[in-house]
Amino acid sequence: MYLSDYHFHTHCSSDSTATLSQQAKAAISAGVREICVTDHWNLLDQQGKRLDTVYDWKRPLEQWRRLRHRWPGQLEVRLGVEVGNGVLNPAAVDAGLELPELDFVIGSLHSQSAAAGGRGIFTVAHACTRREEGAAVLEDYVGMLEELVQGAGYDVLGHIIYPLRYLPPEFELDLRPWWDRLAEVLRSAAAQGKGIEFNTTAGTTVEQWRDVLTLYRDLGGEVLTLGSDAHRPAHMAAAFPQALELIRAVGFRYLCVYRRRTPLFCKL
Numbered sequence: 334m335y336l337s338d339y340h341f342h343t344h345c346s347s348d349s350t351a352t353l354s355q356q357a358k359a360a361i362s363a364g365v366r367e368i369c370v371t372d373h374w375n376l377l378d379q380q381g382k383r384l385d386t387v388y389d390w391k392r393p394l395e396q397w398r399r400l401r402h403r404w405p406g407q408l409e410v411r412l413g414v415e416v417g418n419g420v421l422n423p424a425a426v427d428a429g430l431e432l433p434e435l436d437f438v439i440g441s442l443h444s445q446s447a448a449a450g451g452r453g454i455f456t457v458a459h460a461c462t463r464r465e466e467g468a469a470v471l472e473d474y475v476g477m478l479e480e481l482v483q484g485a486g487y488d489v490l491g492h493i494i495y496p497l498r499y500l501p502p503e504f505e506l507d508l509r510p511w512w513d514r515l516a517e518v519l520r521s522a523a524a525q526g527k528g529i530e531f532n533t534t535a536g537t538t539v540e541q542w543r544d545v546l547t548l549y550r551d552l553g554g555e556v557l558t559l560g561s562d563a564h565r566p567a568h569m570a571a572a573f574p575q576a577l578e579l580i581r582a583v584g585f586r587y588l589c590v591y592r593r594r595t596p597l598f599c600k601l
């Protein structure tokens with residue numbers, strides 16, 4: 334099959350020091366045929382401070398142009414971006430995505446809503462001391478997902494289970510109490526020809542995805558990308574064999590890659 338890693342970072346993201354060349358070589362070693370670099374464009378920082386509403390494409394574009402034809406016939410290198418909390422300013426996001434070279438956009442929510450303070454979900458979830466606080470993080474998160482799914486500034490919804498990565502495991506929280514609302518979000522994405530990603534988070538979250546993937550598939554969802562969210566070469570394509578096994582078991586028939594924001598369906 335034509336294996337792709339559609340979510341990873343380089344030094345153009347503030348939380349990675351990897352070069353695109355290092356990430357690409359790691360992908361080739363893992364049997365990947367196509368990658369899409371998705372560096373961060375966050376509209377909020379962890380403290381809730383507003384960040385640039387104009388994305389500086391200079392470095393990511395230069396890096397990609399230099400390397401896109403480096404591995405002909407071996408590795409296809411595509412350009413994407415991961416927009417964090419684009420719901421804050423949809424018009425600015427749409428303007429920032431008007432780049433002819435851009436193939437793919439992940440719409441993620443890394444921070445709480447402005448009404449909840451806008452702090453990073455990573456920070457807030459780690460600081461939760463009571464189960465109800467954790468549930469409030471999820472409530473706020475699902476509300477933002479409902480907003481995000483309606484907009485234009487994404488092709489796939491990024492790591493839908495994101496808060497579950499960071500909430501204290503002893504709270505035993507999951508998205509079940511919000512299942513009907515989540516189903517509506519997935520139905521809406523599918524109806525618009527958009528999709529979701531299966532984000533293996535450097536190989537740590539494969540099993541956490543089973544229920545969401547099953548729900549999405551049962552609702553007729555077909556547009557699915559696979560990404561490791563690698564911030565370093567050792568995590569490129571992490572846990573992809575297990576992820577593929579799960580994707581097939583749930584009933585998906587394709588993995589998607591993108592050309593100019595349009596999905597191409599690759600048979601599994």
Ligand SMILES: [Zn+2]
Nearest residue numbers: 415441491492
């Ligand atoms: Zn992310």
Ligand SMILES: [Zn+2]
Nearest residue numbers: 340342415562
């Ligand atoms: Zn990411």
